Amino acid sequence: MQLITDIPLLDITYEISVEAISTMVVFLSCQLFHKEVLRQSISHKYLMRGPCLPYTSKLVKTLLYNFIRQEKPPPPGAHVFPQQSDGGGLLYGLASGVATGLWTVFTLGGVGSKVAASPELSSPLANQSLLLLLVLANLTDASDAPNPYRQAIMSFKNTQDSSPFPPSIPHAFQINFNSLYTALCEQQTSDQATLLLYTLLHQNSNIRTYMLARTDMENLVLPILEILYHVEERNSHHVYMALIILLILTEDDGFNRSIHEV
Structure with missing residues (x-):
């Protein structure tokens, strides 16, 4: 975990970060092979109560910023690990498949869903970071403690918000909401x-309030409407999440008034 949170992102460390994130995804893959919800795996214990716990907010923040920045891979001469023919690293292909399986379980997309075509990724680091973030956010609560990664996602605030965090929020941090909003759009x-957007709107009141106060909501709404317009090209769970996002937004009277003025 410290490889992800503490090593600065440079050309020579890019692949190390990708492989470290991919390794964590693979460690969490044991849920794919069990019908019952796992709470006792070694990875689950370490992440929920072990030495990883103090790094919770730092890890979530790092993964979010990796998604925001969409850093492209370095030129071939800077690669640390030998490249496969598809451009992935040692664990990238395996972790991508594992994360896709976990993600399908979390979004109930395993039945009656089309297999979406995978576009060429411009940023493997951003993609793997997003997948790991979603897997962490959907980990089952421990028997005696809530999921700290979900707590971090539910409570982070804007960097421009100077109000103190309540003592009851142990894993809070701040992030640039404008950059996050732009990346989501x-x-x-x-x-x-889309799943990340749904998660944030549903669980983080700070980001929901910020988005609803934006004067350029069309930048977010139009891509969501495009998902519905091209419904035949999308997975059923992708369309479902887009609909839920619109329902969440339309619960706000201010949004309903402003969106009709676009």
Whole structure:
């Protein structure tokens, strides 16, 4: 985990970060092979109560910023690990498949869903970071403690918000909401980005309030409407999440008034 949170992102460390994130996704893949909800796996214990716990907010923040920045891979001369023919690293292909399986379970997309065509990724680091973030956010609560990664996602605030965090929020942090909003608007062609948007709107009141106060909501709404317009090209769970996002937004009277003025 410290490889992800503490190593600065440079050309020579890009692949190390990708492989470290991919390794964590693989560690969490044991849920795919069990029908019952796992709470006792070694990975689950370490992430929920072990030495990883103090890094919760730092890890979530790092993964979010990786998604926001959409850093492209370095030129071939800077690669640390030997490249496969598809451009992935040692664990990238395996972790992508594992994360896709976990993501399908979380979004109930395993039955009656089309297999979406996977566009060529411009940023493997951003993609893997987003997948790991979603897997962490959907981990089952421990028997004696809530999921700390979900708590972090539910409570982070804007960097411009100077109000103190309540003592009851142990894993809070701050992030640039404007950058996050821009990234979410630009990445809605991928279903995992739509799932992140849904998660934030549903669980984080700070980001929901910020988005509803924006005067350029069309930048977010139009990509969501495009998902519905091209419904035959989308997975059923992608369309479902887009509909739920619109329902969440339309619960706000101010949004309903402003969107009709676009």
